[in-house]
Amino acid sequence: MSDAQIAPKDAPFGIVIHGGAGVRERAEMSPELEREYRAVLEQTLAAGYEILKRGGSSLDAVEAAIRVMEDSPLFNAGKGAAFTNAGTNELDAAIMDGKTLKAGGVGIVKHIKNPISLARLVMDKSPHVLMVGEGAEMFAREQNVELVPQSYFYNDRQYKSLLERRKLEIPFGGSLKTTSGLISPGEGDSRLYGTVGAVALDKAGNLAAGTSTGGRVNKKPGRVGDSPIIGAGTYANNESCAVSTTGLGEFHMRLLTAREIPVLMTYKNMSVQAATDEVMLRRLVKFGGGGGAIAIDRQGNIAAQFTGNGMYRGYVKSDGKTVVQIYKD
């Protein structure tokens, strides 16, 4: 008997997704492009919702949702990954099971089409939590995972972003506002962010979180960001909530952003919304950082918070009503 069969018929479930905080300014967003973004976000939600609705696990829903965004060139993950300062693509991802606290992550993989699925295999089929580089790819081959050449990840938008940064000698972590002037990480820049993530609650009451990214443009080769780090970019715990973050990873790694939201729920009795607001809008900003986070708790309450002009995001809950948003409004 599956979990779905024993779950009450009206058990709440839901999935929240993000495609990165810091979105194109409205002037740079054509109606056609906005439609493209919205279409992929809707497709992502549908992939997760179908699994949850039929009683599938939150882990499966998170993985399926993230694969859709990884396969789109619009987001900085999988196909649309950003470039390192050496002109290579090095991808990070992680997934975590809120029921068992099992987790899997991969760092700086260069030939993996869907890093979220390799992270899942690290969790399910290896004794490890984090595998990186060539060792992670050796493990992928053992597991018959599809490998792709680096050229698979080439895309004009990301490569131009690297060239622009090199030309203007913008330091790592610095952001560019339209075509002039540096802005703080908190203000957001569509050419920097784009990490994708999903958090879900299934009918059996289990939470899961996942995150996948090409990493910050212009990073040094070998740099691992927050996405594959449990507690920094990805975290799930049935005691509190599931979280996926986006933004300049170095801040999340030092603040343990993805763990701090559940910590505030567990120890300060905050709601998922209050905890997410506290960490993202106060602590992270006070610390000089910026970005976004999504979260869901066991009752199906959700939060999506960010510091910049917007965050590609969406959710669908038990009622099947799909909501997709980009800007702050």
Place this chain on the structure above:
Amino acid sequence: MSDAQIAPKDAPFGIVIHGGAGVRERAEMSPELEREYRAVLEQTLAAGYEILKRGGSSLDAVEAAIRVMEDSPLFNAGKGAAFTNAGTNELDAAIMDGKTLKAGGVGIVKHIKNPISLARLVMDKSPHVLMVGEGAEMFAREQNVELVPQSYFYNDRQYKSLLERRKLEIPFGGSLKTTSGLISPGEGDSRLYGTVGAVALDKAGNLAAGTSTGGRVNKKPGRVGDSPIIGAGTYANNESCAVSTTGLGEFHMRLLTAREIPVLMTYKNMSVQAATDEVMLRRLVKFGGGGGAIAIDRQGNIAAQFTGNGMYRGYVKSDGKTVVQIYKD
């Protein structure tokens, strides 16, 4: 004017070190060998104490102390690093500054004599928090760090441990009690552990933590453990305490052990000793894990807790009295 000059003359300071939980059983520990262990632990404490006494920073004390243990073949870090299942040595380390929450870590580096010093450079001289593999070594070359061949890390004790494990087909994470029978990770096995770490409080009231390891014997190439992960194996925050852990890293990564101890101090108002006991003796054990942790708070209160038969450890505080211990008593 340096911090030392403005600090009150009686400002507390101190350093706590570990050389891994799970020590050789008494029957396997000759008096000569015990003297060797104690001598290195004393030398380690002296290196840190001298810096703290003259008003140096806790970061400098932690780095200097860990370098001594990295240079000894007795511990599973630097010179004495364990082997992967491919027969290679891949080292992890991290350091964190409790004042600024700045942090640096390196993962699976193969040619770095003192990974703790490269972690310090990642913190001080790169925009990143974690760098791994060849990218981390490229950064090391840029920073004129001494590179060594893999043969530098060869040592009989660790290689025999790998061969024994291969022969008996002991799974990763499984432990061997003397020469027969698997034991739980919590019971300790000197051939598995040996990660080294240090936490310190300086006269200016700043905390720092550092950890360095060769990783668990028989790990897959590319596996990153808890030591270089901020919040898992290493954490420091002037608001609460500095922590370094040892044990099967995968458990610490899922529990966020090094962050959970300060969380309990901040949100549950526990003492550093009570928080360390709660996380190491109750939560970690309940979770099926084992190992050890050391911690120090801003008043100079210290904790050193472990689940097995012992932990190579020691401390020295403002009074200059050096204490070194190995077994539980």
